[in-house]
Amino acid sequence: MTEVSKEIQLKKAEDRRGHGQWRRRWRRFLRNKAAVFGSALILLYLLTALLAPVLFPGNPSSPNLTRSLERPSWEHPLGTDELGRSILGRIIHGAQVSLFIAVGVVAVGLIVGVPLGLVSGFYGGKIDFLIQRVTDTLLAFPGFLLALSLVAVLGVGLKNTVISVGISMVPIYIRLVRGSTLQVREQVYVEAARAIGTRKGTILLRHILPNVMIPIIVQTSLGMGTAILFAAGLGFLGIGVQPPTPEWGTMLGSGRAYLFNAPHVATFPGIAIFLAVLGFNLSGDGLRDILDPRFRS
Amino acid sequence: MFRYVLKRLLSTIPVLLGISFLLFFMLRMLPGDPAQVLAGQMATPEDIRIIRHQLGLDRPIHVQYGLFLGRLARFDLGRSARTQNPVIQEIWARLPNTMLLAVVAIGLACLFGIPAGIVSAVRPYTWLDYLATSMALFGISMPVFWLGLMLVILFSVILHWLPAGGTGSWKHVVLPSLTLASFVVAFITRMTRASMMEALSQDYVTTARSKGLREEVVIVKHALKNALIPIITVVGLQFGLLLGGAVLTETVFAWPGLGRLIVDSILARDYPVIQGAILIFGLLYITVNLLVDLLYAWVDPRIRYD
Numbered sequence: 001m002t003e004v005s006k007e008i009q010l011k012k013a014e015d016r017r018g019h020g021q022w023r024r025r026w027r028r029f030l031r032n033k034a035a036v037f038g039s040a041l042i043l044l045y046l047l048t049a050l051l052a053p054v055l056f057p058g059n060p061s062s063p064n065l066t067r068s069l070e071r072p073s074w075e076h077p078l079g080t081d082e083l084g085r086s087i088l089g090r091i092i093h094g095a096q097v098s099l100f101i102a103v104g105v106v107a108v109g110l111i112v113g114v115p116l117g118l119v120s121g122f123y124g125g126k127i128d129f130l131i132q133r134v135t136d137t138l139l140a141f142p143g144f145l146l147a148l149s150l151v152a153v154l155g156v157g158l159k160n161t162v163i164s165v166g167i168s169m170v171p172i173y174i175r176l177v178r179g180s181t182l183q184v185r186e187q188v189y190v191e192a193a194r195a196i197g198t199r200k201g202t203i204l205l206r207h208i209l210p211n212v213m214i215p216i217i218v219q220t221s222l223g224m225g226t227a228i229l230f231a232a233g234l235g236f237l238g239i240g241v242q243p244p245t246p247e248w249g250t251m252l253g254s255g256r257a258y259l260f261n262a263p264h265v266a267t268f269p270g271i272a273i274f275l276a277v278l279g280f281n282l283s284g285d286g287l288r289d290i291l292d293p294r295f296r297s
Numbered sequence: 298m299f300r301y302v303l304k305r306l307l308s309t310i311p312v313l314l315g316i317s318f319l320l321f322f323m324l325r326m327l328p329g330d331p332a333q334v335l336a337g338q339m340a341t342p343e344d345i346r347i348i349r350h351q352l353g354l355d356r357p358i359h360v361q362y363g364l365f366l367g368r369l370a371r372f373d374l375g376r377s378a379r380t381q382n383p384v385i386q387e388i389w390a391r392l393p394n395t396m397l398l399a400v401v402a403i404g405l406a407c408l409f410g411i412p413a414g415i416v417s418a419v420r421p422y423t424w425l426d427y428l429a430t431s432m433a434l435f436g437i438s439m440p441v442f443w444l445g446l447m448l449v450i451l452f453s454v455i456l457h458w459l460p461a462g463g464t465g466s467w468k469h470v471v472l473p474s475l476t477l478a479s480f481v482v483a484f485i486t487r488m489t490r491a492s493m494m495e496a497l498s499q500d501y502v503t504t505a506r507s508k509g510l511r512e513e514v515v516i517v518k519h520a521l522k523n524a525l526i527p528i529i530t531v532v533g534l535q536f537g538l539l540l541g542g543a544v545l546t547e548t549v550f551a552w553p554g555l556g557r558l559i560v561d562s563i564l565a566r567d568y569p570v571i572q573g574a575i576l577i578f579g580l581l582y583i584t585v586n587l588l589v590d591l592l593y594a595w596v597d598p599r600i601r602y603d
Contacts, residue, residue, distance in 0.1 A: 141582065142537035151563065237544070252442065252446070255446075263450045277438040
């Protein structure tokens with residue numbers, strides 16, 4: 001057998017091993033009923049968000065004061081709010097808003113946190129010290145309080161909610177990626193890459209980053225849930241996404257005034273938040289179970 | 298032990314400096330002139346000039362930071378733009394309420410969470426375990442403010458058992474502290490389960506069992522004692538989460554605490570109060586973490602010799 005064909009054979013065997021590993025992981029995932037249920041919830045949430053204009057055509061924010069605070073009926077299965085708007089319609093369109101927030105927040109966390117964590121863990125020394133002291137300071141504030149403080153400076157609204165909650169996630173990504181990088185940088189393949197003179201940037205991107213992806217993926221799933229909760233919390237307090245945008249937390253906040261005569265206004269948006277967050281938490285736990293060997297039972 | 302305490306105390310200094318730095322630049326990041334913001338819309342140029350001088354804003358930035366640190370050291374956090382009262386006075390008036398809520402909530406969370414975690418670990422993969430872990434997951438996923446509202450609907454609107462908000466008697470504490478406890482009980486249950494399961498699989502537990510010790514003694518004296526460190530850590534960390542949760546819970550129940558003060562101040566753009574309250578929250582969090590670290594050394598004597 002020539003050198004080239006031997007190499008091809010080896011590559012094919014490696015591919016087969018890779019597929020086999022993913023197939024095993026997939027089977028393990030399917031066996032985890034909680035994770036499957038969580039994924040079904042996420043799928044439902046994604047479909048609702050993406051198909052919102054089809055599921056509930058029209059403007060979910062246009063008021064109809066003659067029908068305000070109606071209880072659930074055939075016409076409005078979840079009732080109407082104080083301005084006579086369908087709560088179901090607003091929840092469906094709210095899925096779009098919360099998906100945008102969740103993706104935006106996690107993107108901010110990833111874009112800022114992952115490179116800083118990689119650099120901090122890989123280079124060590126002064127740069128690590130500096131990044132870690134800033135991280136310590138940010139972690140000295142509970143996540144929600146940090147987001148709240150940033151909103152106080154940046155102001156309310158959708159964009160600022162994403163930025164504030166996103167920044168509050170950054171220290172978590174930095175710590176996570178740094179910890180994993182510290183482990184990976186001691187591996188033999190990194191040492192080998194160094195020995196053959198590979199550039200540090202290349203080592204970081206081609207050898208370290210792919211090997212710290214698992215905790216990042218798990219954190220991203222859990223982070224999406226936290227992002228939805230934090231953004232809803234800010235909306236509830238009146239300092240997040242502003243009305244009339246159908247954001248779940250904002251809807252819940254405005255429903256608080258009608259707790260005694262129309263409790264459904266505050267009830268249903270809360271259920272929507274709960275199910276979406278539960279989906280991400282269950283999937284995150286399931287992903288950790290199948291991807292991270294330390295959590296394998 | 299003394300050296301350990303000293304080392305741990307010294308290690309908080311960089312974080313405290315970091316927080317002061319963050320707060321200093323928070324005020325500088327505000328859109329427009331901070332003096333103008335503090336003086337309000339109706340202020341004359343002379344008022345603004347006086348405030349600028351009082352705050353030292355007419356001096357170089359490093360001098361300003363030094364002055365800021367000096368004021369912080371004396372707990373001089375300025376005056377509220379809304380009420381004109383000293384910020385520290387506003388904070389002290391509300392801090393006991395938040396602390397009461399936090400302490401009762403963390404007590405309740407430990408009371409439910411630790412036994413639930415132990416039962417879950419001792420009887421793994423049984424209906425008891427599934428019940429405890431499912432409840433924990435539900436607790437983590439549930440918006441605390443929504444749970445608070447649902448408790449109000451059930452216990453205040455439907456059953457008329459407890460007040461929907463305010464302060465005054467023990468009855469007023471029940472719903473807010475239950476709401477806040479639900480926020481952290483889940484983490485305590487999960488951590489207790491995980492660390493108890495690990496402890497129960499250790500050789501010393503097998504030895505204790507083979508000596509013929511009663512199961513309760515094995516669980517409490519041998520396993521739980523060794524599983525305590527991660528549980529204490531999570532209780533300490535949850536205290537921070539609880540402070541974040543207090544902001545929401547206090548709003549739901551109109552509880553006059555520090556969390557509500559922050560929200561009201563954000564809505565009124567009362568920056569000195571926001572700054573002061575956030576500083577106090579940060580200090581509380583650091584203090585609790587410090588106490589947790591000291592507790593480690595007490596629970597596990599090996600730590601203080603590291």
